[in-house]
Amino acid sequence: MFQTYEEALHWIHSRLRLGIKPGLSRMEWMMEKLDHPEQKIKSVHIGGTNGKGSTVTYLRSILEQAGYETGTFTSPYIEQFNERISRNGIPITDEEIVKLANAIYPLSIELEATELGGPSEFEIITAMAMYYFAEMHPVDVVIFEVGLGGRFDSTNVIHPLLAIITNIGLDHTQFLGNTYEEIAFEKAGIIKREKSLITAVKQPGAREVIMKRAMEMNAPVYLLNKDFTIKDHQSIESGEIFTWQHGNQELKNAAITMFGRHQTENAALAIMAAMLLQKEHGFRIEETTILEGLKAAFWPGRFEIVTKNPLLILDGAHNEEGITALTNELSKRYADKTIKIIFSALADKKLDKMIQKLDETAHEISFVSFDYPRASKAETLYSLSGSPHKKMAKDWKRAITTEYASLKENDILVVTGSLYFISQVKAFLRDMM
CATH class of the missing domain: 3.40.1190.10 (Mur-like, catalytic domain)
Structure with a gap:
């Protein structure tokens, strides 16, 4: 026991x-x-x-x-x-x-x-x-x-x-x-x-x-x-x-x-x-x-604004429908902003269409992996992207810290993907902020 x-x-x-x-x-x-x-x-x-x-x-x-x-x-x-x-x-x-x-x-x-x-x-x-x-x-x-x-x-x-x-x-x-x-x-x-x-x-x-x-x-x-x-x-x-x-x-x-x-x-x-x-x-x-x-009512990790200046948003968009809702909202609310996205997902998801929608919305996109048995590799996500402004990073914590520190007045950083990923990000940001 x-x-x-x-x-x-x-x-x-x-x-x-x-x-x-x-x-x-x-x-x-x-x-x-x-x-x-x-x-x-x-x-x-x-x-x-x-x-x-x-x-x-x-x-x-x-x-x-x-x-x-x-x-x-x-x-x-x-x-x-x-x-x-x-x-x-x-x-x-x-x-x-x-x-x-x-x-x-x-x-x-x-x-x-x-x-x-x-x-x-x-x-x-x-x-x-x-x-x-x-x-x-x-x-x-x-x-x-x-x-x-x-x-x-x-x-x-x-x-x-x-x-x-x-x-x-x-x-x-x-x-x-x-x-x-x-x-x-x-x-x-x-x-x-x-x-x-x-x-x-x-x-x-x-x-x-x-x-x-x-x-x-x-x-x-x-x-x-x-x-x-x-x-x-x-x-x-x-x-x-x-x-x-x-x-x-x-x-x-x-x-x-x-x-x-x-x-x-x-x-x-x-x-x-x-x-x-x-x-x-x-x-x-x-x-x-x-x-x-x-x-x-409040539910963490659902288009959650973590900081306003600079603007950091967390969203657990973990499938095509979730990504569509996220990108629609970003395009509607922040059409005049430079949108930077960090994305990670589970390997058993239909990733190609999700990444295509993110490519269409993001001015810059970074792909990362995280510590979870079913997590996709950053290289796999990167290979599915057609964005001319794509990156991948081995360390997602460093990627978030670096991107956040470099945000200018008109920039937005959006961290999205698997809810298991967002869970780890929330814990990291709680210590970082």
């Missing part, structure tokens, strides 16, 4: 060697052994390709403002491992991590000896979250973010009050399929019988797959741009402002501090979820509370 936080964390991370193990059999086995904690939790389930973390944050902030103690389970972490299991946005303590690891470790050993095989890192952390919110510190509601896909994701043992699917993109195709429709089928696996679904999926084929599954499950569907809409959107210096509409109901001057049109969509999903929690499940959430919650 573990005596220290470091020992517990080392064991958890050692399970990374097992890779990704889709399927629910190991989770169901552990839930049975733990007396089904997943059945004791009121929850909301959020899946999709991009925007999951932001949508979790908006909804959590709204629920907090309404006076509900709200748990979250998210991945990956940005600043510290503990934030993956949080209460009201505050990561659980090191001591609680040790207790949770000691609760799950014996089950892991026992499971390893069965034909199912040992649990993956993500399965262990998911089980820890279930046990924590059911037994160690029950809360009013928990928001679970899907790790990968939906149908066979470890979180899909829960029985949520409602589900949200943010959008569909061509990410994790080696696990989820190569078309929007195939990926939508996996994401639609979180739809539960007679429980409302809220979604912002745009592709007609993907939407059709999701609607079909919802019909099979007799689940009411609330579709962005059909059942509820965003009007009067304006980008302002501090973020975005818009009006949310559902039938005759309007929520005017909804303001968020996260940047981009895509963030208004994530916020709109959270508003719809709050409305349904009130209507269908008896939550008491006033419209003024929703507005206050949206304005207070």
Whole structure:
């Protein structure tokens, strides 16, 4: 058994060697052994390709403002491992991590000896979250973010009050399929019988797959741009402002501090979820509370302005959809600036189109690698770039320090790519600044 936080964390991370193990059999086995904690939790389930973390944050902030103690389970972490299991946005303590690891470790050993095989890192952390919110510190509601896909994701043992699917993109195709429709089928696996679904999926084929599954499950569907809409959107210096509409109901001057049109969509999903929690499940959430919650919401590493003079932006744009949102926002807000980009990514991503979009936006672009098993080599990223002003660096810390020190008045430095990379950058900048 573990005596220290470091020992517990080392064991958890050692399970990374097992890779990704889709399927629910190991989770169901552990839930049975733990007396089904997943059945004791009121929850909301959020899946999709991009925007999951932001949508979790908006909804959590709204629920907090309404006076509900709200748990979250998210991945990956940005600043510290503990934030993956949080209460009201505050990561659980090191001591609680040790207790949770000691609760799950014996089950892991026992499971390893069965034909199912040992649990993956993500399965262990998911089980820890279930046990924590059911037994160690029950809360009013928990928001679970899907790790990968939906149908066979470890979180899909829960029985949520409602589900949200943010959008569909061509990410994790080696696990989820190569078309929007195939990926939508996996994401639609979180739809539960007679429980409302809220979604912002745009592709007609993907939407059709999701609607079909919802019909099979007799689940009411609330579709962005059909059942509820965003009007009067304006980008302002501090973020975005818009009006949310559902039938005759309007929520005017909804303001968020996260940047981009895509963030208004994530916020709109959270508003719809709050409305349904009130209507269908008896939550008491006033419209003024929703507005206050949206304005207070902050999620690190999402177009995060670290310093204003000189301007340094961090953004965890880790797939083509994320890169598109980032480059659109840079072009809209900073068309008169010289944009310098430092980029790193995981090797299993579709990198060519991502880098092409960055090339079109950046005046200068630097490619780096970082310490992570799946990280791409800087040389590989560099070779995919067609920019006449491209560089690569072996040491990403030195690259950031050098570029930041050389920024002139009209320059912007944008550090972007994998969220695992951004996590390491955040820690480095915290010490550097």
